[in-house]
Amino acid sequence: MEITFDLHTHSGYAGGASVGITDKKKRLRNRFLDASILSPLKGIDFLGTGDCQFKPWLEFLERNLEETANGVFQFNFLEGERQERLKELGIDIDITNFSEPKYLLQTEVIFTSPIGKSRKKAHVLILFPSFTEIHEFNALLDKWQVKHEKMARPFILNNSAEEVQSKIFQLKDLNNHIEIIPAHVMTPEGVYGGNNGANFLKEFFGEAEQEIFAVETGLSADPRILDMIPEMNTRAFISNADAHSSGLNKIGREFTSLKVNQQTYGSIIESIRKNRVTFTGELHPSEGRYFLSGHRDNRKQPFLHLKGQYCYFSPKQEPKSCPICKKPLTKGVLNRAYEIADIQGTKTKVPIRNYRNIVPLVEVIAHSLSLKSVKSKKVISIYTTIIQELENEVHLWQKSIEEIASLRIPEKTKREIIEVMKGNFSFLPPGHDGVYGKLAIGKKIDVENVHEVSI
Numbered sequence: 340m341e342i343t344f345d346l347h348t349h350s351g352y353a354g355g356a357s358v359g360i361t362d363k364k365k366r367l368r369n370r371f372l373d374a375s376i377l378s379p380l381k382g383i384d385f386l387g388t389g390d391c392q393f394k395p396w397l398e399f400l401e402r403n404l405e406e407t408a409n410g411v412f413q414f415n416f417l418e419g420e421r422q423e424r425l426k427e428l429g430i431d432i433d434i435t436n437f438s439e440p441k442y443l444l445q446t447e448v449i450f451t452s453p454i455g456k457s458r459k460k461a462h463v464l465i466l467f468p469s470f471t472e473i474h475e476f477n478a479l480l481d482k483w484q485v486k487h488e489k490m491a492r493p494f495i496l497n498n499s500a501e502e503v504q505s506k507i508f509q510l511k512d513l514n515n516h517i518e519i520i521p522a523h524v525m526t527p528e529g530v531y532g533g534n535n536g537a538n539f540l541k542e543f544f545g546e547a548e549q550e551i552f553a554v555e556t557g558l559s560a561d562p563r564i565l566d567m568i569p570e571m572n573t574r575a576f577i578s579n580a581d582a583h584s585s586g587l588n589k590i591g592r593e594f595t596s597l598k599v600n601q602q603t604y605g606s607i608i609e610s611i612r613k614n615r616v617t618f619t620g621e622l623h624p625s626e627g628r629y630f631l632s633g634h635r636d637n638r639k640q641p642f643l644h645l646k647g648q649y650c651y652f653s654p655k656q657e658p659k660s661c662p663i664c665k666k667p668l669t670k671g672v673l674n675r676a677y678e679i680a681d682i683q684g685t686k687t688k689v690p691i692r693n694y695r696n697i698v699p700l701v702e703v704i705a706h707s708l709s710l711k712s713v714k715s716k717k718v719i720s721i722y723t724t725i726i727q728e729l730e731n732e733v734h735l736w737q738k739s740i741e742e743i744a745s746l747r748i749p750e751k752t753k754r755e756i757i758e759v760m761k762g763n764f765s766f767l768p769p770g771h772d773g774v775y776g777k778l779a780i781g782k783k784i785d786v787e788n789v790h791e792v793s794i
Contacts, residue, residue: 377587410443743757
């Protein structure tokens with residue numbers, strides 16, 4: 340059987356949070372509730388819980404999740420809660436026609452370790468088979484003297500790759516089914532990323548790199564980019580939304596379809612390790628915030644750029660420093676992939692990856708209507724019509740153009756969806772230095788030969 344998942348999400352606590360939950364109770368529940376009711380519309384069968392080791396969120400999860408199969412959980416909704424929340428969001432659809440999503444226990448942590456003369460931060464996803472291992476992991480964090488009481492994404496400090504290796508092996512000793520997956524590996528805070536990135540996984544993870552069976556592509560990369568790097572060719576690529584907020588343009592904006600024997604935690608982990616990925620939906624990398632090297636405009640810190648002053652460069656055009664402020668550029672994902680490919684050298688046989696570059700459907704609809712808000716009534720109305728005809732958004736991206744042409748929606752919206760399916764779209768300016776790319780449907784750009792300096 341096949342499942343579709345988005346296993347990198349976050350609670351309302353992510354990014355340095357206070358421990359108190361009382362005044363945030365409704366907002367935090369709604370954050371989880373929204374993901375639970377919107378993910379079926381997107382076509383997501385399994386979600387990650389996000390931040391599962393953080394004590395206030397862990398307590399919330401233990402109260403509100405029920406284990407329905409080994410390592411698989413379901414959210415305990417109140418009677419009528421799903422439909423009532425949909426009405427509050429302005430979505431007129433019968434949610435009882437959609438299956439409730441299932442959850443895997445998941446978090447993201449930040450390992451740090453020296454590479455050369457500087458320290459590297461690398462974000463890492465961790466999947467757990469049960470709450471028992473989460474409590475044991477928290478005991479390890481205490482043993483390692485990690486400050487995690489007020490941080491949903493704790494920093495695990497290390498002085499060498501050997502120390503990173505030791506800690507990962509200690510984690511795996513709790514249960515070999517705990518899965519370690521480097522997150523958004525090419526972005527500045529990914530293991531390969533431009534902020535003092537590793538050129539080989541072993542530089543950062545030591546011998547524990549043998550325990551890495553899959554990596555997360557991230558929003559600014561896709562399989563074509565990652566497969567430029569030889570040591571990636573033997574690993575599975577998974578795609579997740581890394582959503583810090585819930586919305587139809589966030590949850591499931593990237594996803595992975597996986598062939599499994601059973602809908603259990605162990606079967607899902609086995610399929611990831613054996614690379615039974617059948618399809619991934621990937622944002623076009625040029626939409627991602629760190630696609631090309633550059634500096635955004637109105638950049639006050641750490642280097643001065645006034646409003647309207649920005650620059651970005653593809654690998655062939657990248658200068659040694661910013662032509663505006665003369666300081667080092669924020670290294671882009673595509674540029675960094677070229678660097679690592681040159682360093683690793685020997686090419687291996689590149690596997691065939693089945694994926695499609697997509698745009699969140701509500702963003703396509705809003706673009707076709709010349710509307711800025713993806714939450715407008717017109718956008719949601721058209722989105723609802725499409726979902727009722729095609730079952731969910733994941734199915735949309737796997738339909739034929741003829742099937743899309745038969746949809747009963749405005750002609751311009753239909754045309755723009757088809758253009759996206761054909762790959763006839765781009766983002767200009769492309770994403771760079773923390774700024775998302777700007778969607779242009781009906782236009783394609785040569786991302787390997789694009790650059791601009793605006794002063």
